[in-house]
Amino acid sequence: xxxDPVIHAAARLRITAALAALDPGTSVSFPRLQELLDxxxxxxxxxxxxxxxxxxxxxxxTHRGRTPVTYLSLTKEGRRAFEDYTEALxxxxxxx
Numbered sequence: 077x078x079x080d081p082v083i084h085a086a087a088r089l090r091i092t093a094a095l096a097a098l099d100p101g102t103s104v105s106f107p108r109l110q111e112l113l114d115x116x117x118x119x120x121x122x123x124x125x126x127x128x129x130x131x132x133x134x135x136x137x138t139h140r141g142r143t144p145v146t147y148l149s150l151t152k153e154g155r156r157a158f159e160d161y162t163e164a165l166x167x168x169x170x171x172x
Contacts, residue, residue, distance in 0.1 A: 077164035081132045082155055087115065087123045089161075095133060095150040096158045103136065103149035126147060132157055 083092050090091040090113050098104065110120050128134045132154030150158070151167075 077167050079093060079164050079168070080161045082126065082132065083157060085123070085126075085159045087113075087119065088127055089125055090163075091134065092154065092158045095148065096155060098149070100152075100155060101149065102135075103147035106146040106148060109148060113134070118168070127154065130154075130157075 083089055091109070094109060094112055105143065106117075106120070106124075110117060111118065115123075124133065124135065126137055130138055130153075131151055133150050135150075138145055138147070
């Protein structure tokens with residue numbers, strides 16, 4: 077089995093793992109994810125864009141009152157890709 081190169085980058089793996097821990101269909105705000113992962117906005121944004129291009133996550137931009145808010149969530153494809161990634165990792169490591 078091969079590890080998905082989109083998820084394999086450390087920052088994208090952390091993002092995907094954090095979003096996979098949420099219930100399917102649940103989203104988290106960009107600032108909250110940034111805080112949880114202790115990443116700069118620019119770094120997080122770059123990796124989010126790569127995951128979005130792969131259709132692994134969705135980015136929803138909306139407003140709360142007059143304040144713009146961005147929400148992130150894994151797509152079904154993203155959740156499946158993360159599950160496949162962890163299965164491949166277990167296989168490589170010889171875990172049962």
